[in-house]
Amino acid sequence: MDWDKLRIFHAVADAGSLTHAGDRLHLSQSAVSRQVRALEEQLNATLFHRHARGLILTEQGELLFDATRAMIKRLDTATARIRDSEEEAFGELRVTTTTGFGSLWLVPRLSALYNKYPELKIDLMLEERVLNLPMREADVAIRMKEPSQADLIRKRLMSVRMCLFASRTYLARCSVPPSLENLAEHRLICQNPSSAQVGAGAALVQELMGHDVPSVLTVNNYFGVMQGVLSNLGIGVLPDYLAQDFHDLIRIMPEVESSEVPVFLAYPEELRHSKRIAAFRDFVQDEIIAYRKQLREQ
Incomplete structure (x- = not known):
């Protein structure tokens, strides 16, 4: 298949206009139109619905546009890698x-x-x-x-370890549990045990769940867990590196932590x-x- 025709088709599909595509390619509108029609004849398919406000891709045009977009992205990546020296x-x-x-x-x-x-x-x-x-x-x-x-x-x-955190506001309102047996007096916020996560974190969550915590909020990623903790919803299981960047997060019960990740x-x-x-x-x-x-x- 003629690459020039594909390149021109891609420009038209991206611009939604023969005129705008021609301006980008430094070609006349008629030259662009001829190339698109030639490509349609070669494929025996209509690639654009033509109307007064511009061009809209047909279903066949969408398929071809997806392919040319992937091709151009790969070419751009290859060009960058060639010049990467x-x-x-x-x-x-x-x-x-x-x-x-x-x-x-x-x-x-x-x-x-x-x-x-x-x-x-x-x-x-x-x-x-x-x-x-x-x-x-x-x-x-x-x-x-x-x-x-x-x-x-x-x-x-x-290395990272999963630890227990609470917000400053939450700790001003609720005392730190003196032991894991007192965790049942608080809401636990953690990743859902069935979601993809590091094994060490999942093991710690399973251990904490074993203390009959009645109120739990589970999220499928640590970003959501952190937002729950910062919203003063309870005590969360989070990676230790957050303590440095998020000063409203306070690590509690330092003896409770996961194995090294x-x-x-x-x-x-x-x-x-x-x-x-x-x-x-x-x-x-x-x-x-x-x-x-x-x-x-x-």
């Missing part, structure tokens, strides 16, 4: 991590990375599902366990020399160093 890091970097760590620890620190590399385009994918890095579902991952996929460069960043950064072997990967890796390591220093000073 230059001195500065730029272009798209697809980062995957968990919803909790990504939204509560990583995102608040990204300004340092953007300040140093303003031309980076971070595509942050927050989900509990482990994306396949060798199959290029993402460029780099931060995960709460050592990745098992082959052909990955991996580095242990830090390792945090790893990983990326494919083939991206070993990528400037974008190096920029992100160094940024994360610098932030971890600063985080540990602040912990020592507290």
Whole structure:
């Protein structure tokens, strides 16, 4: 299939107008129209509904537009990677991590990375599902366990433990339970035991549930748990790193905590020399160093 025709079709579909597409491509409206009609004839399909206000994709046009959009994205990514051997890091970097760590620890620190590399385009994918890095579902991952996929460069960043937290307002109203036996006097806020989460956190939640807590709020990610705690709804199970950035969160009962959860950064072997990967890796390591220093000073 003629790439020029596909490129012109994509521009028309994106602009919704032959004229606007022609302006982008530096072609006349008639030239654009001829290419679109030729593509429709080649496919034996109508790609656009034509009306006075512009063009609307048909069902067949939507299918083709999805394909050309994916093709152009892949080409843009390939172009960025080819140029990635230059001195500065730029272009798209697809980062995957968990919803909790990504939204509560990583995102608040990204300004340092953007300040140093303003031309980076971070595509942050927050989900509990482990994306396949060798199959290029993402460029780099931060995960709460050592990745098992082959052909990955991996580095242990830090360790996390799940702990009990309450808000300052809640503690001013309700006393800290002196032992786990008194937890039944409070509402427990935690991740749903059936939701995807680190095993250490799930084990701690199961232990706490064993104390016959009558009132429970479960959420499918730590961001929701934190919002419940900050809304003074009860005592929450949250990662220990939140204490540094969210000063209204107070850790209670320090003897109650999960086993250690390792945090790893990983990326494919083939991206070993990528400037974008190096920029992100160094940024994360610098932030971890600063985080540990602040912990020592507290």
